[in-house]
Amino acid sequence: MDFNTNVLHAGQTPDPVTGSHVSPLYQTSTYVLPDFDRAVYLNQHIDQGFVYTRFGNPTVAELEKKIALLEHSEDAVAAGSGLGAISLAAISQLQAGDHIVFGDVIYGCTFALFTKILPKLGITYTIADTSKVDAVEAAVKENTKFVYVETPSNPTLKISDIAAISAMAHRHGAKVIVDSTFASPYLQNPLDLGADIVVHSATKYLCGHGTVLAGVVASTKEFIDHIRMPYLQCFGSVLSPHDAWLLMQGMKTLGIRMERHCKNAMKIAQHLEKHPKVDRVYYPGLESHPTHNIAKKQMRGYGGMMSVDIKGGVDAVRTVMNSVKIISLATSLGNVDSLIQHSPTMSHFDMTAKARHAVEIFDGQVRISVGIEDVDDLIADIDQALDKI
Ligand SMILES: *Cc1c(COP(=O)(O)O)cnc(C)c1O
Secondary structure (H helix, E strand, O other): OOHHHHHHHOOOOOOOOOOOOOOOOOOOOEOOOOOHHHHHHHHHOHHHOOOEOOOOOHHHHHHHHHHHHHOOOOEEEEEOOHHHHHHHHHHOOOOOOOEEEEEOOOOHHHHHHHHHHHHHHOOEEEEEOOOOHHHHHHHOOOOEEEEEEEOOOOOOOOOOOHHHHHHHHHHOOOEEEEEOOOOHHHHOOHHHHOOOEEEEEOOOOOOOOOOOOOEEEEEOHHHHHHHHHHHHHHHOOOOOHHHHHHHHHHHOOHHHHHHHHHHHHHHHHHHHHOOOOEEEEEOOOOOOOOOHHHHHHHOOOOOOEEEEEEOOHHHHHHHHHHHOOOOEEOOOOOOOOOEEEEOOOOOOOOOOHHHHHHOOOOOOEEEEEOOOOOHHHHHHHHHHHHHOO
16 A cells, blocks of 8 residues: 555444544553552563553544654654654663764754753764765764764755765764654665665654644664663653544644645745745755755655755845745644744744854845745735835
8 A cells, every 4th residue: 555545544444332433532641450469460461451541542642653664764762842753763872971972954953952961961063064975974983872863954955865874874873863854765765875864853844734743753663672671651741642643633634734735835936936026945856955855865755845045144034925825834743834034033943043154044035934835825915024124
């Protein structure tokens, strides 16, 4: 079965008790255990049944199975947010004395986790341009535990070659974690390309409607088991059953949403590339994008995210962001409706101006999460806002 059939039907059976077509929501914190001996057994073997929702929940388990299916992995684990998933994937592999390598353009709070929190635990890091395999290899050391790659990256949509980085990292005995949030499993499967672990902020495209915060990690059963016990259970960053259930409703339309996101974004990128008030458009589907060829090789489409350098810097940005009518001024991304944010002062304010400019996050740069609206309405909205500059 292909993607759209799989996401709707794989592993899906009507509820055996009521026949309910949509899977029931198991909104419970605990489970009544049949007798004393079984209670003792299950409390000591929490992977064998449901005991307490921090250890496992049927609704969350159903979501995890679907994620594993979409990412072609043996198993997956859900967390209460994308950062919850990223910190589990990272910290579960590390101890004092280890080293990590990560990309120079990554999600702002992931950057803060790696540069502010992990060093306090005795973990050192090197930042590298992950779009260049040689640069990543130069950063890898004997004690490097993993290379962390965000592709497409936030916010400049830089693409990193997952297959080449994985082959290189494995030669050095390091694992590869890919944050594939911007692509979603519809457009790219990092594990098929050789990566060891894939993480998503499921808050974004997987959910698609802006209704939940959630994160997922997909990998081998051994790795996921190791995350569950002790890390997830002790950090407690579990996903609520209700959010897992909402997320699964959103995921049913992931394929058709992504197709529309890709189509709309391509049209807007092509339009803005020729716009007199625009300096530069960062969209991996454009041939002018520096890493377009890697995107073409490893993705099945170019996604709905883009950044745009507006002529006139922050003042021009302020005018545009205050003037858009259909597009909402909001952080986050991957929703059915379009959003616009200013990366330097919103998602990436944690970086110094010098560090931002070095990785092309310029002061006049806005990031647009292109929704599934009628694209001509979006173009008209952007044009009237640019006209106000
Ligand atoms: C949003 C985002 C995250 C963090 O996810 P949350 O669900 O907000 O915790 C991580 N990586 C990328 C690429 C993101 O866009």
